[in-house]
Amino acid sequence: RAKGEHFHTVTPLLESWALSQVAGTTVLLKCENVQPTGSFKIRGIGHFCQEVARKGCRHLVCASAFFPSFRTHGRGNAGMAAAYSARKLGIPVTIVLPEGTSLQVVRRLQGQGAEVQLTGKVWDEANLRAQELAKRDGWENVSPFNHPLIWEGHASLVQELKAELGTPPGAVVLSVGGGGLLAGVSAGLAEVGWQHVPIIAMETQGAHCFNAAVQAGRLVTLPDITSVARSLGAKTVVARALECTKEFEIFSEVVEDAEAVSAVQRFLDDERMLVEPACGASLAAIYSGLLQRLQAEGCLRPSLAPVVVIVCGGNSIDSRQLQALRAQLGQS
Numbered sequence: 248r249a250k251g252e253h254f255h256t257v258t259p260l261l262e263s264w265a266l267s268q269v270a271g272t273t274v275l276l277k278c279e280n281v282q283p284t285g286s287f288k289i290r291g292i293g294h295f296c297q298e299v300a301r302k303g304c305r306h307l308v309c310a311s312a313f314f315p316s317f318r319t320h321g322r323g324n325a326g327m328a329a330a331y332s333a334r335k336l337g338i339p340v341t342i343v344l345p346e347g348t349s350l351q352v353v354r355r356l357q358g359q360g361a362e363v364q365l366t367g368k369v370w371d372e373a374n375l376r377a378q379e380l381a382k383r384d385g386w387e388n389v390s391p392f393n394h395p396l397i398w399e400g401h402a403s404l405v406q407e408l409k410a411e412l413g414t415p416p417g418a419v420v421l422s423v424g425g426g427g428l429l430a431g432v433s434a435g436l437a438e439v440g441w442q443h444v445p446i447i448a449m450e451t452q453g454a455h456c457f458n459a460a461v462q463a464g465r466l467v468t469l470p471d472i473t474s475v476a477r478s479l480g481a482k483t484v485v486a487r488a489l490e491c492t493k494e495f496e497i498f499s500e501v502v503e504d505a506e507a508v509s510a511v512q513r514f515l516d517d518e519r520m521l522v523e524p525a526c527g528a529s530l531a532a533i534y535s536g537l538l539q540r541l542q543a544e545g546c547l548r549p550s551l552a553p554v555v556v557i558v559c560g561g562n563s564i565d566s567r568q569l570q571a572l573r574a575q576l577g578q579s
């Protein structure tokens with residue numbers, strides 16, 4: 248790659264016949280699941296890492312929780328993006344993980360060239376350690392979702408939509424964990440003059456920190472994360488995400504875990520791509536008829552321009568885990 252060129256790839260925007268049939272309007276899939284690190288994260292985190300390296304950062308640190316047990320939060324995708332970026336930049340990276348993290352994951356990160364530290368029981372404790380380490384001279388802590396440079400990097404996704412579509416989509420569907428993707432897509436819409444395009448912000452019940460904030464009109468910290476979509480497992484959404492509701496037309500919707508996992512299975516059968524339940528939350532906006540409901544309620548136009556669903560992807564899923572989730576939710 249040319250010096251300074253970004254680490255993410257320009258991803259395909261595929262028209263989905265299957266999802267268009269279900270939605271009753273054209274559905275386009277922005278396939279972030281085929282990014283080099285398996286999710287859209289590399290856009291924002293790659294940009295952040297390049298910028299801090301340019302300003303003299305010599306050591307990256309990131310708190311992450313890979314293939315987490317039920318009680319920890321999924322931040323594995325950000326950790327993957329940080330490890331990949333560090334390798335591309337040729338600077339060392341320390342990934343701090345909760346003690347319960349599987350050896351397979353530790354090996355996988357070490358294979359990416361990362362130094363791994365295990366500490367604490369949950370991500371929040373690993374993050375405290377990462378923040379401690381980041382006090383060292385030349386070290387920078389890579390947040391999974393909470394930095395303007397991350398939002399700036401994620402905005403590249405909308406630049407690609409503008410380049411490919413020209414005219415604005417009828418709506419953009421995305422998932423919300425800590426709110427970084429939402430903040431980034433909002434920034435992108437403003438940049439390309441599409442600030443009127445509605446955003447359908449999807450969460451799962453039990454990881455609904457954005458919806459809780461929208462309902463309360465202020466930031467709300469969830470007592471715990473009880474959704475299987477652990478990559479959406481931030482207890483508090485970033486303040487910027489809540490601010491976006493004042494500048495953009497954002498519909499905050501929450502689906503049950505069962506709907507998100509069922510959407511993952513249907514998407515696998517419809518499009519032959521396997522994604523995390525975090526991504527299933529966005530796909531459920533189509534499969535659960537939410538789009539038609541918003542049209543019936545007059546929130547969206549009866550005849551919509553093509554709707555873009557951001558297929559955010561995610562690494563923490565394989566066929567065995569999907570079957571286990573379906574059995575756990577009584578879907579086998």
Ligand SMILES: COC[C@H](NCc1c(COP(=O)(O)O)cnc(C)c1O)C(=O)O
Pocket residue numbers: 286320321322323324325326391392422423424425426427428429477478479480481523525526559560561562
């Ligand atoms: C909590 O966890 C933060 C982050 N996952 C975030 C994430 C999201 C939500 O993005 P966000 O709203 O956090 O920017 C959606 N879809 C997928 C596949 C994700 O991995 C992480 O991996 O560290």
